[in-house]
Each structure stands twice: as C-alpha cells, then as structure tokens.
Amino acid sequence: MNWEDNVRKVIPYTPGEQPVGDVIKLNTNENPYPPSPEVKKVLSEYDTSELRKYPDVYGGKLRDKLSEVYGVSRDNIFVGVGSDDVLAIAFLTFFNGREPVIFPDITYSFYDVWCDLYRIPYEMIPLNDEFRIIKEDYIRPNGGIVIPNPNAPTGVEKSVEDLEFIIKNNKGSIVIIDEAYVDFGGRSVLPLIEKYDNLLVVQTFSKSRSMAGVRIGMAFGSSKLIGYMNDVKFSINSYTMNRLTIEAGAAALEDNEYFVRTCEKVISTRERVKKQLKELGFDFPDSKANFIFATHKRVKAEDIFNAAKAKNIYVRWWNKPRIDDYLRISIGTDGEMDALVGFLREYLDGSI
Amino acid sequence: MNWEDNVRKVIPYTPGEQPVGDVIKLNTNENPYPPSPEVKKVLSEYDTSELRKYPDVYGGKLRDKLSEVYGVSRDNIFVGVGSDDVLAIAFLTFFNGREPVIFPDITYSFYDVWCDLYRIPYEMIPLNDEFRIIKEDYIRPNGGIVIPNPNAPTGVEKSVEDLEFIIKNNKGSIVIIDEAYVDFGGRSVLPLIEKYDNLLVVQTFSKSRSMAGVRIGMAFGSSKLIGYMNDVKFSINSYTMNRLTIEAGAAALEDNEYFVRTCEKVISTRERVKKQLKELGFDFPDSKANFIFATHKRVKAEDIFNAAKAKNIYVRWWNKPRIDDYLRISIGTDGEMDALVGFLREYLDGSI
Numbered sequence A, B: 001m002n003w004e005d006n007v008r009k010v011i012p013y014t015p016g017e018q019p020v021g022d023v024i025k026l027n028t029n030e031n032p033y034p035p036s037p038e039v040k041k042v043l044s045e046y047d048t049s050e051l052r053k054y055p056d057v058y059g060g061k062l063r064d065k066l067s068e069v070y071g072v073s074r075d076n077i078f079v080g081v082g083s084d085d086v087l088a089i090a091f092l093t094f095f096n097g098r099e100p101v102i103f104p105d106i107t108y109s110f111y112d113v114w115c116d117l118y119r120i121p122y123e124m125i126p127l128n129d130e131f132r133i134i135k136e137d138y139i140r141p142n143g144g145i146v147i148p149n150p151n152a153p154t155g156v157e158k159s160v161e162d163l164e165f166i167i168k169n170n171k172g173s174i175v176i177i178d179e180a181y182v183d184f185g186g187r188s189v190l191p192l193i194e195k196y197d198n199l200l201v202v203q204t205f206s207k208s209r210s211m212a213g214v215r216i217g218m219a220f221g222s223s224k225l226i227g228y229m230n231d232v233k234f235s236i237n238s239y240t241m242n243r244l245t246i247e248a249g250a251a252a253l254e255d256n257e258y259f260v261r262t263c264e265k266v267i268s269t270r271e272r273v274k275k276q277l278k279e280l281g282f283d284f285p286d287s288k289a290n291f292i293f294a295t296h297k298r299v300k301a302e303d304i305f306n307a308a309k310a311k312n313i314y315v316r317w318w319n320k321p322r323i324d325d326y327l328r329i330s331i332g333t334d335g336e337m338d339a340l341v342g343f344l345r346e347y348l349d350g351s352i
Helices: A037-044 A048-052 A060-070 A082-094 A111-118 A160-168 A190-194 A223-236 A243-254 A256-279 A301-310 A334-351 B037-044 B048-052 B060-070 B082-094 B111-118 B160-168 B190-194 B223-236 B243-254 B256-279 B301-310 B334-351
Strands: A077-080 A101-104 A122-125 A145-148 A175-178 A199-204 A217-221 A291-296 A327-330 B077-080 B101-104 B122-125 B145-148 B175-178 B199-204 B217-221 B291-296 B327-330
Touching: A037 A243, A037 B037, A037 B048, A048 A243, A048 B037, A060 A077, A060 A243, A077 A082, A077 A223, A082 A111, A082 A175, A082 A199, A082 A217, A082 A223, A082 B223, A111 A122, A111 B223, A145 A160, A160 A175, A160 A190, A190 A199, A190 A217, A217 A223, A223 B082, A223 B111, A243 A256, A243 B243, A256 A291, A256 A334, A291 A301, A301 A327, A301 A334, B037 B243, B048 B243, B060 B077, B060 B243, B077 B082, B077 B223, B082 B111, B082 B175, B082 B199, B082 B217, B082 B223, B111 B122, B145 B160, B160 B175, B160 B190, B190 B199, B190 B217, B217 B223, B243 B256, B256 B291, B256 B334, B291 B301, B301 B327, B301 B334
Parallel strands: A101 A122, A101 A145, A145 A175, A175 A199, B101 B122, B101 B145, B145 B175, B175 B199
Antiparallel strands: A077 A217, A199 A217, A291 A327, B077 B217, B199 B217, B291 B327
C-alpha cells in the first residue's frame, strides 16, 4: 500500500494574484484605505509579554465589542479567521444531510470547494440573465442554503424582504446569508436572527474595515446555532483568534466614525466610476459592493484583462462559463480609478 | 424536517482552565517568560496600512525565516494557526483510509477528537506501565500513525532510533511525530524528513518560543506531503496566517540566542523541581518537556489539585482511567515553582 492512496485529493480554491511592486491592484476587493489609526495605536502600545499565554477561545474583547456595536448578545456571535474560516466551519457543522445544499451558479467560488472537500452534496441554481437570484427557485427540498448578499462577483443586491421569504420558507434548513460586502450600501438581514433560528449572517473585516491582513470574520445567529458552531470549532482548534488580532479588531470597532467615512468614500468613488465606465461602453449590473462586474459592448474581457495587466493594472477575470466576458474591478482610491479609466480610454480608442 | 437533524454533533476538546486575576497558572504548559524583545519592537514599528491587504498564503517571511533557521527548503515547510491547526489539516489530508489510525492511549487529547470529527477510524495503543511507547506495537496494519515526542502529558521521550524503526517499517502510512515539547531537551527527528517521504514533523511556537497567544505551528515533511497539505488548506481558508502573526513569528526567530536562553532556564527549573518533588514523596516518569507528570505516594491527585486551586495555584488533572492519580504541573518561573513547592510541603505535612 502507498500512503498516497489515503490522501484527500482536492482541487483547491485559486486566490486572486498577489503581485508585488508598483502595481495598481484592483483584483482582490481589498479596501484602498488603511485601517483606523486606533489599530496602529493599540499595536504600538501592546504589552507583548501577554503573548506567552493562550488567547480567549471566544475572541475576548473582540466579541464583546462586536456585541456592543452590532447590538446583539455575545451568545449570538461567532468569530473566526476571516469569513472563510467562519463559512468553512458553518458548512462542516450544518451541512450533513442527504439533500443537496443549494447556492447560485455564479457566486463566491469557495462554496463548491468546501462542499467538495467535506463531501457535501450540492446543486447550483442558475441566476437569471440579469444575474439576479429568483427567490422562488430556493423553495425546494435542500440540505441548506447559501446566498451572498450582495452577490459576488456580480455586486447585485437582493432585498431583505426577498431573503426573508427564502428564510421563512426553509425553516428545516440552515440559511447562510454571506454579507461580506454589505457595508457598501447594502441592507443587512441581521435583525432577522431574532425571528429565525435557522438564519446565519456572516460578515468580515476584510473589505469594509480595511483589515484583510488581520483575518477576522464573524457570524451572527441564534445562540443554539452559534453553540453548535463553537462545538465544532473547539474540536478543530480552540484558539484560532490570536491576541494581536483580538486587540486590532476591537480597536477598529472603537472607531466607528472612521469606518463610516471610508465606506462612504468607497461608495462615492464607485458611483463616479460607474458613470465613466458607461461612457466607455461598459455594461454592468448595478453594484452595491466595493467592485463593479463589467462587460464591454465590443472588446473581449480577456483582452482588456491582459492589456491592463501589461500596464501593471490588475483586475480579476475568470475563464468560466457565463462570466468569461466580464471583469471584476475592485474600487480603489480615486487616483487608482483615474489611472484605470485613463488606461481604458486609451486602450479602447486604440482598439476600435 | 428539523435543521438540527443535519448538525455534526461532537464532543469538543476541553481546553485547560484560563483563570483570570492573581493566580499561579501551571495548567496549560505556557512558557513563563515573555517572547523576545524583538517581537515588541517589530509590532511597535509596524506599518499598519499594510493590514488592508491580504497576507501571503504561504506565511511569507515567517516561512522564509523558518527555512533559514531549521535548514530546510521552503517547500518542506507548512505553517498554521498553532500546531492544532497544522495537525487538524494533516489528519483531514492524510487519514482517509479504512484501517485505523493508531496513537498511544495516553497522549494529547485532541487526536481522538479530530478522528471523531472527521470520522476517521482509530485505535489507541496502550503505553506500558511505565508510560512508555513500545515500538513493536506500531508494526501492524494502520491508516496512519501519530506519536508525540516527548509524549504529553507524560513528558516521556522516545529515542530517534526507535522512532525511525516505526517510520521505516510503515512506509505505506503517514507517520506524524508531534514535537510540541521537543525544545526542552528532547531530540528532533527533523533530519529524517530527507530520508522518509512519509514522515511529518510538527512543532509549535506556543511553548518554547513563548507565543501561545500568537498561534503559530509548523510542519516539516517531504515536498510532496507538504503540497497535499497546502491543497487541503487552500480548500478551507487560504489566508490563515495574518500579517501581524507573520511579523511577530519572524522577529522571534531572529533572536535565537533569547530562545536558547529561555529554554535552558525552563530546563534548569524543571530539574530542580524534580528533586524537590521527589523529596515530597512524588513519583513521575522522567520528563523532557516543560511539565512534570506526577503522582504522590500517599495523597490522591484530585485532593492535591483541589487544595492547590483553593490557594490559587492551578495545575492540570484529568478524571480519566490510568491517569486520574496524576497531576500535570507546568514549569513556571523559579518564584512560581517555589510557591508551588511551599504549598505542597505545607499541605502534605498537614494531611498525614
């Protein structure tokens, strides 16, 4: 026998390219603004002798502060190493049935990766031609439901009312609403966790709080549901949230004014760039996220992607059915977006 | 149908108590000394604007530095959120056969938790009466082998020669040697990874490097083996090592002199305390770790445990077969150990 026979073989998720050097990086939906100065302050003053001790298994003051800021009890909060950690644990915890878990065909590309890894049956429900989720499609036997709102990479938002329709008609399943991008003008279903014990709302510090590099994600749900997730989490690794992460996260939450201001800035840049892209001949579903999912009327997405890359401007392109003529463009600073728009104007002029 | 029918129900690992306030904490094998001053320095000077970006998926300069310090290629190194993360991923990656995974009956209590969680068949091989691993017991059909060295909570070390006997006679299985405590005077099997592609050596920053609160673990193995682990890791959460952790870990590795000095200090305190415990009527296997696993000739471990706790001295006690008359006592500072020994002297005098 060979040990390789027993290896779990997977097709792993491919993260967006992380180029180094002097590039304009609009390919991984990072926030162009630094985290709150409070984060700098807390780290520079931190008593590192504390680091010799294990951290709090529940995330300590990070969870306390989330409870305060989001107005939910600590028992309704789960924290993890980015929303990927939170979602992976939720999949492992809740999706152990025979019926397929369902989610949109065009969506965050980690959902099917987790299903494959944990051998969870799943089915993808096609978005309509305008990249919209049809709520009635989610009323069918299932082993769980995952809906990102706004959806990625489309940026399309689904109304809270439509999501509630799905949640209340699926009381026998866990419904996960992945709100990674909700702070850029979307509406959260968070208030519904009091009404539905089958609802899990997942958010992250990676986009709106400018802390992709710190890895903080959180889930809100009924205490019963959070309890089951903690049991599984404590069976994998009790101490995932390290002391520095807890300090940095709590400090960022202290500075809500900064958070609101940077979100507004990203939103206003997005709205401006939408107009410019329209003028340049792009089409896109209306985005409520920190990116725009755009296709050009005449020029192929792949060509634009490669030409931009040659000029050190990175956007995201997938060679996948239905979306292979689209580019996902993250919202950067005004300067970065001006550079992108300038490049596009020149490139598209030259290519027609 | 109820969503609870599909929940993965587990009996989670119970971490050691984390009491707060003015206590002597000798129950979770934390290092009594703070991390290197280099860690303080790097954090206080860190440019937090970097935190808006995702970290390197391979652990960046932390892995580079490990490669330098341990003298192995970067392709032979996997880093994770503490050795629990590393081990959990190794179990999920490598233990997918029908034969049981085997490990000692008295050992780190997470091994069977991971097996239960991931539905891996396993069998525990009894240690002999002196808490020793009998190498011939591990020559039998199996789906993988896990051996902690030194073992926990016994502190007993197995020779590199005996471990090599097990590794070379199990070329069809992955053999994990969990060296969480190896830096306190044990000998590592690390050089054997060049010879055996089925060997995975796991270590951690939580004990000898005084960084339990930062969560860094690492595995060393053949590049093929590390590649499979990365595939699974990237299917769960690509970005587990955050930017602060990477900085702090790399800084600690810079200061090797500090590391050697604190390890020597812990070892010398341990050897001194061994003598004192003997004088007080304790028996214990000879420990090569930063704890002593002790039983008293006359007084029950549970009674000592409770009496110490009442005096705000925390050690670890398990109500489990074969070890319920033992205490695991972590090595603290000389002052902390003097307080423990003082308490024991008084308590044992009064109880006879």
